[in-house]
Amino acid sequence: MTDSGADRSAKQILIAEDEPNIVELLTFILERAGCVTRAVTDGEAAIAEIRREAPDVLLLDLMLPKHDGYAVLKAVRGSADNAELPVVMLTAKGQERDRKVAESLGVNAFITKPFSNQDVVDQVLALAGAGAPAR
Amino acid sequence: MAVAAPIGMKVRTRRKARGLTQKALAQKVGISASYLNLIESDRRAVGGSLLQRIAEQLGLELADLSGDQERRLVERLGELAADPSILQHRIDPGTASALVSRHPDWAAAMLSLSRAVRDADQQITALTDRLDQDPALMEAVHQVLNNAAAVRSTMEILSSVEDLPTEQRARFVDIVLSQSGELSGTAERLVALFSVGNTRNRSLSPAEEVDDFLIQNQSYFPPLEDAARDLRREIRSFGQTIEGALTAFLVQRFDISVFNRSPVDADLSRFRNHCHYDEANRVLLFLDNAPPSTRQFQLARLACQLTAPDLIDAVARDELLTSDEARTRARGALASWLAAAALFPYETFLEDAVRHRYDVELLRQRFSASVEQICQRLVSLRKPGAEGIPFGFLRADPSGHISKRFPIAGLPVPRSGNGCPLWPLYGAFQTPDRVIRQLAEFPNGSRYLFIGRTVRHEPALFHEAPFLHAVMLACDVVHADQTVYADGLDFAARHMATPVGPNCRLCSRSDCLHRGEDSILYSR
Numbered sequence: 001m002t003d004s005g006a007d008r009s010a011k012q013i014l015i016a017e018d019e020p021n022i023v024e025l026l027t028f029i030l031e032r033a034g035c036v037t038r039a040v041t042d043g044e045a046a047i048a049e050i051r052r053e054a055p056d057v058l059l060l061d062l063m064l065p066k067h068d069g070y071a072v073l074k075a076v077r078g079s080a081d082n083a084e085l086p087v088v089m090l091t092a093k094g095q096e097r098d099r100k101v102a103e104s105l106g107v108n109a110f111i112t113k114p115f116s117n118q119d120v121v122d123q124v125l126a127l128a129g130a131g132a133p134a135r
Numbered sequence: 136m137a138v139a140a141p142i143g144m145k146v147r148t149r150r151k152a153r154g155l156t157q158k159a160l161a162q163k164v165g166i167s168a169s170y171l172n173l174i175e176s177d178r179r180a181v182g183g184s185l186l187q188r189i190a191e192q193l194g195l196e197l198a199d200l201s202g203d204q205e206r207r208l209v210e211r212l213g214e215l216a217a218d219p220s221i222l223q224h225r226i227d228p229g230t231a232s233a234l235v236s237r238h239p240d241w242a243a244a245m246l247s248l249s250r251a252v253r254d255a256d257q258q259i260t261a262l263t264d265r266l267d268q269d270p271a272l273m274e275a276v277h278q279v280l281n282n283a284a285a286v287r288s289t290m291e292i293l294s295s296v297e298d299l300p301t302e303q304r305a306r307f308v309d310i311v312l313s314q315s316g317e318l319s320g321t322a323e324r325l326v327a328l329f330s331v332g333n334t335r336n337r338s339l340s341p342a343e344e345v346d347d348f349l350i351q352n353q354s355y356f357p358p359l360e361d362a363a364r365d366l367r368r369e370i371r372s373f374g375q376t377i378e379g380a381l382t383a384f385l386v387q388r389f390d391i392s393v394f395n396r397s398p399v400d401a402d403l404s405r406f407r408n409h410c411h412y413d414e415a416n417r418v419l420l421f422l423d424n425a426p427p428s429t430r431q432f433q434l435a436r437l438a439c440q441l442t443a444p445d446l447i448d449a450v451a452r453d454e455l456l457t458s459d460e461a462r463t464r465a466r467g468a469l470a471s472w473l474a475a476a477a478l479f480p481y482e483t484f485l486e487d488a489v490r491h492r493y494d495v496e497l498l499r500q501r502f503s504a505s506v507e508q509i510c511q512r513l514v515s516l517r518k519p520g521a522e523g524i525p526f527g528f529l530r531a532d533p534s535g536h537i538s539k540r541f542p543i544a545g546l547p548v549p550r551s552g553n554g555c556p557l558w559p560l561y562g563a564f565q566t567p568d569r570v571i572r573q574l575a576e577f578p579n580g581s582r583y584l585f586i587g588r589t590v591r592h593e594p595a596l597f598h599e600a601p602f603l604h605a606v607m608l609a610c611d612v613v614h615a616d617q618t619v620y621a622d623g624l625d626f627a628a629r630h631m632a633t634p635v636g637p638n639c640r641l642c643s644r645s646d647c648l649h650r651g652e653d654s655i656l657y658s659r
Contacts, residue, residue, distance in 0.1 A: 019281050019285070021285040021289075021310050021313075021314075022281065022284060022285055022288070024310070025285060025288040025289060025292065025310070026288075028292060028303075029288070029292065032296070063277060067627075070613050071627070074613060092276070092277045092280035092281050092284065100525075101611055101613055104525075104613070104614070105613055112280075113280045113281060113283065113284035114280060114283040114284040114286070114287040114288075115284055115287070115288065116287070116291065117288050117291045117292065117295075118291075
């Protein structure tokens with residue numbers, strides 16, 4: 001797990017993604033947009049990390065080891081403390097069914113890979129309540 | 136039943152080839168010329184020593200005139216006549232014998248062609264389904280898209296961030312180099328293949344067209360829902376009980392009488408679902424053994440057909456329905472749909488379904504309905520903003536054939552024939568009347584809760600056997616905990632799931648002990 005956040009006013013983003021290169025890229029673009037990021041590489045760790053300290057936005061890959069993105073999303077929505085946590089789902093599947101299932105579970109935004117960096121930043125910042133997207 | 140072998144033309148052709156008249160051959164084999172004429176025109180079956188003598192005189196082996204080959208051709212042509220793709224030609228299977236007799240080569244060629252068409256159709260279906268089912272392909276697509284995402288994201292950074300430190304720039308260049316530049320193109324090709332897989336195959340039969348029409352509309356028709364609400368309100372003013380009100384409504388509004396008939400007195404060939412509407416005499420007849428749920432439903436169905444024919448016609452004017460027969464079938468299905476909507480009002484039904492956690496048994500009692508009626512109404516709860524759980528629904532007969540299907544997006548159900556023998560749709564036949572639950576996992580990793588049970592059609596008479604169908608509801612596992620059927624099941628434990636497939640031909644599980652047919656996924 002990485003944690004570069006000493007700045008408590010910056011938006012806290014938890015990245016749940018098992019591809020190291022993607023984690024590295026997401027970390028770069030989000031931190032450059034002024035966010036503080038943490039990353040986990042499986043669904044179980046994501047649930048534990050949210051319980052430990054809830055982020056402002058969860059950037060969640062669908063195909064995660066242990067618990068997949070649906071299970072994480074369901075656990076989040078079913079939790080007492082973090083049911084309202086904004087969740088952006090990131091997926092390489094992108095089929096209509098996945099989108100519908102994610103929507104039925106209460107996802108806030110759905111981004112398919114290959115994604116545009118600006119799209120990710122815009123969606124995350126919009127949900128984090130950061131106003132106009134930074135560049 | 137054995138088919139008479141049409142060997143007459145073969146005898147005639149051979150006789151002429153040897154320069155024999157009918158009279159001459161008849162004399163040689165000891166029969167009259169007129170009798171030989173009957174044999175040659177396939178109006179008399181021939182066998183035994185006479186056939187032996189004819190074969191000898193014509194220089195043929197007895198096997199050449201046994202008719203076995205011709206009989207097989209006739210039988211197979213008879214099956215071909217029932218093929219849904221040529222039903223519109225209304226071919227009389229009884230004429231197959233004449234075709235085989237006169238033009239055996241053409242008959243054989245037609246069968247070869249039909250086999251080739253069927254094989255090609257199965258290949259197309261298999262290849263299309265493969266895109267959704269092949270785990271290796273799914274994994275490849277997933278990986279390619281991940282790589283493409285990394286390349287694209289990195290390139291965006293490299294091209295847009297000017298103040299990138301040298302070390303970081305080198306790291307990002309490494310990332311790009313570590314991915315194949317061709318992966319993006321591969322990803323696009325694979326995604327294109329998927330989109331081909333998602334395109335709808337042209338249906339062959341009217342029944343399949345109606346299936347597609349219902350699926351396309353997610354089995355939900357807003358204009359009919361509105362009409363059902365109005366109709367229900369009107370019918371309620373005709374009586375206290377629903378059946379009484381419906382009967383009075385039909386009598387007073389449409390001058391239709393409703394009677395019961397003993398199965399002993401009734402012409403059963405005219406009855407379907409225990410009832411028969413005699414339009415000429417404006418009489419609706421029920422068999423004595425019609426269950427109350429059937430009576431209620433059929434009364435409502437007729438009331439809907441008579442009250443809203445124009446609306447039903449308008450909804451059935453859909454580009455997916457390409458023939459008159461398909462539109463007629465669709466009008467029947469829509470009348471049933473409207474009847475269900477009138478009997479089980481949307482808001483009340485949804486509220487009860489949610490409150491009772493989709494317990495079909497409870498809903499069945501609550502609405503005096505059959506299991507199948509409740510299941511189909513559950514499938515139709517797709518009103519935007521007031522949706523129930525997305526359910527799929529299947530019905531199978533004891534031969535395994537799936538006779539009704541409302542798939543949901545993603546649930547791999549074959550377009551025709553049988554499903555996976557491990558589904559509770561089939562297991563239900565082993566324990567009639569009991570509800571069977573199953574957490575099912577498909578080869579592509581998707582998981583569903585399956586709920587199966589049989590429904591019994593009681594016989595009308597001693598001589599009639601009871602008949603079982605099996606029905607099955609299916610919902611994505613993410614919705615399962617909203618239903619009573621999930622109680623006590625552990626969805627987190629993946630090893631508890633039953634590994635299933637769409638059916639054997641389309642299943643990639645090489646280690647399945649229940650495989651009844653080779654998979655075509657890896658054999659081509």
